[in-house]
């Protein structure tokens with residue numbers, strides 16, 4: 001059973017994934033597989049302590065006797081992620097790649113938890129009025145219904161769905177306890193401190209929301225990394241170390257911190273030893289730092305204010321010529337994007353949102369600073 005995954009060497013995600021997938025067949029069942037009407041009514045006796053309780057003489061309750069918690073909500077609201085992060089020690093970043101659930105997934109957490117119960121992950125697209133949806137069995141034996149609402153998504157549809165789930169399930173089983181999780185609030189709140197990089201990260205996200213070209217920049221970064229063997233790329237505003245765009249793979253704070261540190265090192269070196277007095281950063285600014293983890297940090301100037309900072313493996317860097325060439329294409333594309341913005345701003349006489357960017361289309365010539 002999947003519940004046993006808690007005892008696996010969770011430090012190794014590959015091993016864990018392999019073991020999880022090999023046991024998936026036993027674990028994943030559709031609601032059709034379950035005996036109908038098994039346990040409507042009050043809490044079964046088995047509710048209480050797991051096998052860890054030395055006092056408990058009775059054997060652990062069978063899954064049929066365990067209380068059932070339903071996880072419901074719209075598609076992609078985060079139900080499977082919640083279940084995996086809470087009960088299977090999956091890291092939040094790994095949930096980014098979860099596939100949509102298309103059957104009810106029953107998870108028996110009795111082996112890995114002090115309190116014994118089952119969690120049923122109900123797919124977002126399930127149709128309560130579909131004859132194959134056995135409402136009597138599913139709601140009849142349910143003790144708590146958690147409805148997950150994605151705080152980052154439109155909530156009107158979610159509320160309509162919540163109302164439908166509550167009225168339908170209450171009719172069948174008035175003893176159900178209803179709970180609503182307003183989920184993914186991390187997109188709305190930022191935990192910040194000036195003593196680490198969190199404040200820069202938070203500011204980056206705020207600024208990104210103000211850049212209308214963000215999807216284009218992200219696309220360009222995606223194209224660049226997929227054609228150059230790069231693992232992660234950030235487009236930095238050099239002076240503030242805010243990243244104005246990154247590719248669409250998840251941002252790892254450590255990577256971001258490394259890239260920020262690289263900018264600091266390059267700027268400090270350039271300021272101290274640079275030949276020019278009019279700035280530490282110019283069209284020839286380039287830096288390559290090899291880390292002791294067979295990883296390379298690669299930085300190139302994109303324009304007066306922006307730098308591309310990438311993280312890649314040492315073996316991918318063997319094709320540096322290709323990476324340099326792709327970078328030049330990327331740089332030209334970025335200039336075109338900001339050229340268009342500059343023209344629009346001039347013709348509409350509209351105030352420019354971020355004054356630094358429109359000036360950014362020139363490539364200042366000059367010796368390496």
Ligand SMILES: Nc1nc2c(ncn2[C@@H]2O[C@H](COP(=O)(O)OP(=O)(O)OP(=O)(O)O)[C@@H](O)[C@H]2O)c(=O)[nH]1
Nearest residue numbers: 075076077078079080081095096098100101124184
């Ligand atoms: N930002 C953020 N994303 C989350 C959170 N929880 C889940 N997600 C993301 O939401 C996406 C969808 O998550 P799932 O767990 O597959 O959603 P689901 O509700 O099970 O979706 P269905 O199987 O289609 O019903 C994934 O990319 C998760 O990484 C959260 O707390 N914050």
